[in-house]
Amino acid sequence: MFNNKVTMAIVALSMLALCLSGCGNTYSYNGKSYSSAEDAHAGHIEYLRSIEAGIVPVAGNPSGRALLVTPSQKTCEALGVTRKGHAEGEIVQYIGKSLEDDYSFFLNFLNKGNVFKTVTGEISDFPRQRAREASKEYDATIYLDMQSASQVSWVLISPPDNKPKQINMDSMAAPGAPKIQSWINDVHNKMTEVEQCRSK
Amino acid sequence: MQEQIKYIKLLILLSLTLSTLLLLGGCGGSSAINRTANYSYAWPSISYQPSSDLTVGIIDKRLYVVSGRNKETFVGLMRGGFGNPWYMSTESGEPLAKDIAHAVVSGFMNTGTNTNMVVLSPNMSQEDILDKFASVKSARKILITLNEWKSDTFRTITFVYDLTAEVYDDKGVLMSRCTEENISTSGKNMPVTSAIDAGREALGRLLGNEAVSKALILSK
Numbered sequence: 001m002f003n004n005k006v007t008m009a010i011v012a013l014s015m016l017a018l019c020l021s022g023c024g025n026t027y028s029y030n031g032k033s034y035s036s037a038e039d040a041h042a043g044h045i046e047y048l049r050s051i052e053a054g055i056v057p058v059a060g061n062p063s064g065r066a067l068l069v070t071p072s073q074k075t076c077e078a079l080g081v082t083r084k085g086h087a088e089g090e091i092v093q094y095i096g097k098s099l100e101d102d103y104s105f106f107l108n109f110l111n112k113g114n115v116f117k118t119v120t121g122e123i124s125d126f127p128r129q130r131a132r133e134a135s136k137e138y139d140a141t142i143y144l145d146m147q148s149a150s151q152v153s154w155v156l157i158s159p160p161d162n163k164p165k166q167i168n169m170d171s172m173a174a175p176g177a178p179k180i181q182s183w184i185n186d187v188h189n190k191m192t193e194v195e196q197c198r199s200k
Numbered sequence: 201m202q203e204q205i206k207y208i209k210l211l212i213l214l215s216l217t218l219s220t221l222l223l224l225g226g227c228g229g230s231s232a233i234n235r236t237a238n239y240s241y242a243w244p245s246i247s248y249q250p251s252s253d254l255t256v257g258i259i260d261k262r263l264y265v266v267s268g269r270n271k272e273t274f275v276g277l278m279r280g281g282f283g284n285p286w287y288m289s290t291e292s293g294e295p296l297a298k299d300i301a302h303a304v305v306s307g308f309m310n311t312g313t314n315t316n317m318v319v320l321s322p323n324m325s326q327e328d329i330l331d332k333f334a335s336v337k338s339a340r341k342i343l344i345t346l347n348e349w350k351s352d353t354f355r356t357i358t359f360v361y362d363l364t365a366e367v368y369d370d371k372g373v374l375m376s377r378c379t380e381e382n383i384s385t386s387g388k389n390m391p392v393t394s395a396i397d398a399g400r401e402a403l404g405r406l407l408g409n410e411a412v413s414k415a416l417i418l419s420k
Contacts, residue, residue: 078241078306083394086234086278086353089291092241129312147245147310 027094037094044098048105054177057114058188063195064139066116069127070103071146082149103144106183113184115191116140131155135162140191142167156187158194165190237275237351238291240299242396244307244403250416252339256304257318257329260297260346266322272296276351276359276395283354295321297346304344304403330372340375340416341368344406348383349399356391359398360384363406367415376415380406 026033027040030047034040071080077096081087100123107121116139124130131143140158154167167190170182264270270287272295277285290299301317308315318332333341348362362381369375380402382389392398406412 075306075310078243078303079310081241083396085357085394086237086288087394087396088234089236089238092238125306126309126312129309129314132312151245 025088025090029098037090037097040094041097041101044101045105048101048108051177051180052105052108052112055109055112055181055184057112058184060188060192062114062117063191064117066110066119066140066142067131067134067138068107068110068119068121069124069131069134069141069143070106070121071100071127071144072123072125073097073100075125075127075146076100076103079146080149080152106142106180109180109184110142110187113181113188115184115188128155131157135159140194142187154183156190158191160198235278235286235288236291237288237395238299239275239296239396239399240292240302240306242300242303242400242403243310244304244400244407246307246311246404246407248408248413248417249311250308250313250340252416253314253316253337254308254416255316255318255333255336255338255341256301256308256344257320257333257341258297258301258304258344258346259320259324259329260295260322262346262348262350272322275349277353279352279354288351288353296349297322300344300346300349300399300403303400304342304407307403307407330368333368334372337370339370341370341372342366342407342412342416343368344403348381351395351398353395357393357395357398358389359392359395359402360389361399361402363402365406365409365412367412376411378406378409378411380409 026035027037028034029040029044032043034043073093073096076099077092080099081092081095083092104121104123107119110116110119120138122130122134127143128145131141135141135157136159140156142154142156144152145155146152156165156167157163167183167186169179169186173179173182260266260272262270265272265274271289273289273293274287275290275296276288278288279285290296292299298319301319305315305317316336316338318336320329320332324332329343333343343366345364345366346361347364348360351357351359360383362379362383364377364379366377367375382402
């Protein structure tokens with residue numbers, strides 16, 4: 001009789017544990033698992049800081065004032081998340097926040113790369129629109145144009161022509177600091193071209 | 201011995217009850233299963249830039265909503281283990297038409313176009329709608345009618361839609377009209393990976409229709 005009661009209790013508790021464990025979310029970033037979104041974000045920022053530490057300033061004098069406009073969490077949640085089934089709001093928010101952090105951290109990368117004398121960072125729901133509005137006030141405006149999770153590009157606009165120029169990353173560069181360094185080098189090269197154009 | 205049989209029976213009954221609850225309710229009453237959808241995320245991809253400011257209004261004319269049988273927040277069905285249906289509603293608790301209006305406005309804003317929104321309710325007459333549009337100054341107004349918009353989730357997700365877009369000028373004169381729908385005559389629709397993405401694509405097709413884009417831009 002005792003055995004049956006114990007068995008019943010074990011079965012009931014196991015099923016409850018199964019229910020509860022199946023319902024909880026775990027968060028992973030860069031191959032590590034975290035029990036909360038906050039811990040995962042902290043791990044994420046730590047990783048971004050390690051990339052920043054590996055950035056080397058570009059050669060030559062920095063070129064004036066720049067504005068960096070990156071998408072908000074809301075925009076990243078709408079356009080940057082690849083969905084399967086009915087995605088849970090909490091998960092979408094976690095991914096959206098991670099993307100917002102990723103992109104806004106380019107302000108640190110640009111500062112470390114010393115491409116510009118000063119860089120101001122802004123987070124906007126509509127970076128293209130905000131960049132166009134603000135471009136007259138800066139020597140260069142860089143924004144992230146996000147159309148979907150797979151259609152994301154960095155764009156530079158600068159006077160006198162204010163024509164959008166795509167900023168590229170070296171696809172062959174290793175992930176992490178080398179990839180970001182290639183992006184900084186491309187910004188620098190494009191600004192050098194712009195300055196040559198201005199001096200003509 | 202009889203007592204042992206009694207306990208085994210109880211054990212079987214308990215297991216069956218829990219299994220049934222799990223099957224029917226997924227993770228249980230408090231439910232980690234998401235029975236809501238956030239269509240304000242369904243920003244359509246728009247490949248042209250309108251040449252003037254816009255106003256967007258969405259009206260919900262789904263028959264079951266207009267008749268009052270379903271709430272304006274209804275977005276579809278999610279089925280349990282035996283095909284038993286649960287109603288799905290908007291994550292925001294706001295009418296579906298309002299969530300979709302937010303998505304369409306954001307889609308146009310993401311092209312760099314200033315876009316306003318008017319909130320419309322299912323029983324508004326055409327005159328009421330045009331009056332509402334007239335209250336906001338913009339060169340072009342887009343009215344999207346939801347004739348159908350519903351997902352059904354069982355083992356896969358199906359998503360059906362029937363949408364009409366009308367573009368009006370600043371005086372309320374109809375400039376163009378087009379319809380996009382995917383309602384299968386056989387009653388069987390192809391499954392989709394995500395209802396939100398399917399909704400985004402549906403809106404993108406509707407607004408990408410030449411009749412709409414021509415009325416919104418002077419040149420592509």
